[in-house]
Amino acid sequence: MPTTSATSSTSATANLVSTLGAGSGINMSQLAEQLAAAQYAARLDQITAKTDRITSQISSASTLRSMISSLASSLGDRVRTGDLAATPQIANASVAQVSKGAATGRGTTTLEVTALAKAQTLVSPALASETAPVGAGTLTLRFGTVSGSTFTADPSRAQVDITVSSTATLGDIASAINAKGAGVTAYVAAGASGPQLVLKGEDGAANGFVLEATEDPLNPGLSALAWDPATNLSRLKTPATDAAFLLDGVSRTSKTNTISDAAPGLSLKLTGTNPGAPTTISYSDPGAAITSAMQDLTSALNEMVSELNKDTDPTSGVLSNDPGARTLRRQLTTLASAQVMPANTTGAPTTLADLGLKTNRDGSFSLDTDRLAATIKRDPIGTGAMFTNGLYGVYATFDKLARTVGSTSDASSLGGSIARLTKLQTTLGTQKSTIETKQEDLRQRLVTRFAKLDTNITGSKSTLSFLQAQIDAWNGKNN
Known part of the structure; x- marks a missing residue:
């Protein structure tokens, strides 16, 4: 019986100590952190998932916007090089420097300079x-x-x-x-x-x-x-004098040596005289350069369409329901048939379709080189005029598209989508920060409570030690 009593007492003591945490190895600080994290884990995970998706959406929308902007910029650079329009070339370079005017020239022009402006x-x-x-x-x-x-x-x-x-x-x-x-x-x-x-x-x-x-x-x-x-x-x-020259046999004067738009597609900067010995100005054929540019444009558009198709895929696309992406698709669908030059009755080309651009059933693009060649042959001036700087033309069309797509004030544009998503991303970041602050507050409160509990357990363990010693002494006497 005494042995049974001692065994029961020892077991009860062990159970009490275990209940109070003595010798359990519990990390109260870690426990507080885990409990606080568990309290807000679901909400933080939800915010993180939304943030990750929004980040992907912003990235994809920004990529599309950048592709359009880069395309417009590349077209602008190509137009400014001058090889897409008929470029004037002068036989006697000592007489004048020649450059493109507002229109596109053709044929041959004669120039005789009898006096320079001074x-x-x-x-x-x-x-x-x-x-x-x-x-x-x-x-x-x-x-x-x-x-x-x-x-x-x-x-x-x-x-x-x-x-x-x-x-x-x-x-x-x-x-x-x-x-x-x-x-x-x-x-x-x-x-x-x-x-x-x-x-x-x-x-x-x-x-x-x-x-x-x-x-x-x-x-x-x-x-x-x-x-x-x-x-x-x-x-x-x-003495102060005007420039005097004959262009195509017509006598003309100018108060300066720089004559803008001296003839359709021709600007002059007079640098010398050639009385009695007219020089000729001819124009380069831009047909090959225009064909190359249209091929590059078609390829760039197809890269954009491929990216857009991936981003708007109904099952996996991150922009499947984005209004900016839908608007861009509509704009690309009507691109070939849109007027890029003012409508006229002379038969001059006015659309990208006139330059051979075709929209396929799947939304991709292809180039009808036969139609492009026919357009260039029929109207080289009108074709070249589509590749000049100004309010109208191929470059102006894509520059306008890039500006429209990138507009942050239009909710239905990619720029509007990026602005909206960025604002939501900021809001989620604020919410996450608020929740993390609450989580930290809870952790600190738990740490404080557990510290008090640990103090109480330490006191209880001292009491248990004393009781254990007494029980051991009692058991010794009984033995």
């Missing part, structure tokens, strides 16, 4: 010193046309007055003239006979000028700088 150059008499004052008063520039010894003022242009102080040097006067920004520049030249003031106007006969002086009687000398053609033509080093 600016008036006027010099002052040589002075004794560059640093010595030249007198005081007012210098006045008047503009108009200088012809021989006659000056005809232009009443539409205001005179320019330059105030000269009594201490002003030639350099000061040059600086004062330049500061007016009136189209006349000045500097001081170290001439062989002494410093001279040099004044230069702008190109064109209408930009001639005279220089008048109103002297201060107490500080004379300023009148030495005054000039008009009736007094001293030797100081006029270069």
